[in-house]
Amino acid sequence: MRRSRTLILFGVVLLLVAVVIFVIASQQSQPVPAPDQVSATPTPLVETVKIVVAAQNIPRGRPITSDAVFLADWPRDSVPPGAFRNLDDVQNLIARVDILFNQPLMDVMLTNDRAQLGARGSDASLVIPNDRRAFAMPIDQLSSVGFAIQPGDHVDVLAAFWLIDVDRDGQYATVPFNRNLVDELIAAGIDAPEAAQQVIQQAQSATVFPRLSSQMILQDIEVLSVGEWRDPTPIPKFTPGALDEATPTPLPAPGGTPTPTPPRPNVVLLLVTPQQALVLQWLRESDASVDLALRGAPDRAPVDTTTVTLQYLFDTFNVTLPPKVDFVINYLPSLDEPQCPDRWTKDPCR
Numbered sequence: 001m002r003r004s005r006t007l008i009l010f011g012v013v014l015l016l017v018a019v020v021i022f023v024i025a026s027q028q029s030q031p032v033p034a035p036d037q038v039s040a041t042p043t044p045l046v047e048t049v050k051i052v053v054a055a056q057n058i059p060r061g062r063p064i065t066s067d068a069v070f071l072a073d074w075p076r077d078s079v080p081p082g083a084f085r086n087l088d089d090v091q092n093l094i095a096r097v098d099i100l101f102n103q104p105l106m107d108v109m110l111t112n113d114r115a116q117l118g119a120r121g122s123d124a125s126l127v128i129p130n131d132r133r134a135f136a137m138p139i140d141q142l143s144s145v146g147f148a149i150q151p152g153d154h155v156d157v158l159a160a161f162w163l164i165d166v167d168r169d170g171q172y173a174t175v176p177f178n179r180n181l182v183d184e185l186i187a188a189g190i191d192a193p194e195a196a197q198q199v200i201q202q203a204q205s206a207t208v209f210p211r212l213s214s215q216m217i218l219q220d221i222e223v224l225s226v227g228e229w230r231d232p233t234p235i236p237k238f239t240p241g242a243l244d245e246a247t248p249t250p251l252p253a254p255g256g257t258p259t260p261t262p263p264r265p266n267v268v269l270l271l272v273t274p275q276q277a278l279v280l281q282w283l284r285e286s287d288a289s290v291d292l293a294l295r296g297a298p299d300r301a302p303v304d305t306t307t308v309t310l311q312y313l314f315d316t317f318n319v320t321l322p323p324k325v326d327f328v329i330n331y332l333p334s335l336d337e338p339q340c341p342d343r344w345t346k347d348p349c350r
Contacts, residue, residue: 048073051104052084058099064090069105082107124229132271134224135280139268143291147264151225153294157218160289162210175203214308217283218276220300227265
């Protein structure tokens with residue numbers, strides 16, 4: 001029995017040795033491919049088309065010449081809208097905007113009417129849609145949401161009006177005639193004409209207190225720019241392969257140069273319809289107090305608002321009319337307190 005097990009084990013070992021020898025012999029018999037014959041995983045080809053691309057920087061107002069453009073392979077899936085496929089289609093057209101080297105040319109960038117780029121034209125007019133107008137509106141820290149408003153934002157326009165009663169024909173301020181006071185003076189022993197005269201004199205010297213009314217006038221107005229408009233710096237002409245002139249680097253001043261604080265903007269340009277432009281112009285000329293409310297980036301929905309008055313605040317928030325007492329808080333304004341002739345610039349008056 002023991003001898004039989006030994007023979008079986010010996011046979012298994014011989015079988016394993018034979019398998020190993022066969023595998024080694026098979027690998028040596030196969031030719032090793034040369035490095036240049038090794039096949040890599042094929043890379044999927046990107047389908048391209050030829051479009052017209054700038055061969056150099058093309059400043060605004062310059063005609064397109066043959067040396068300024070060339071045909072370049074461009075991925076078909078990312079061809080910009082309005083791109084040109086033929087060099088002849090852009091010859092002698094005029095650049096409406098600055099075009100950078102290797103930038104595809106599109107139909108909105110070019111024009112064949114030089115009148116659009118005359119001395120009276122401006123870069124600002126190129127970004128105003130056909131149905132809109134740019135309107136300049138004064139701003140300060142509060143009316144501009146702490147100078148947070150930037151180009152591309154959308155805002156709502158709020159307006160507040162101080163109202164007083166006036167004579168319909170003469171449009172001068174009026175004070176109601178106090179007939180009860182006349183009766184009280186007559187009861188005190190004063191003749192009726194004298195009592196009426198005293199009440200009239202008192203009414204003429206009375207101070208008229210205006211009533212405040214606030215409402216959201218315009219909604220979802222796009223901001224074109226903040227601060228005074230500045231035309232973009234013209235790009236230099238660039239030819240690939242040409243050496244650029246070295247620009248000398250100014251030496252720093254001894255002790256370091258303090259960083260100047262940029263001035264705060266005092267005007268904002270809004271994109272409005274022609275009718276909305278008239279509304280804003282009327283608000284400015286009527287001495288109304290105007291503020292901007294900044295909308296969230298995705299918020300474009302119109303909203304319904306209720307005019308806010310003193311009565312609205314008392315009714316909505318359950319404000320109680322205080323009882324009359326025998327004392328008041330005395331407020332004596334300073335003689336040099338700043339005045340506010342222009343309510344659109346309200347910083348000194350808040």
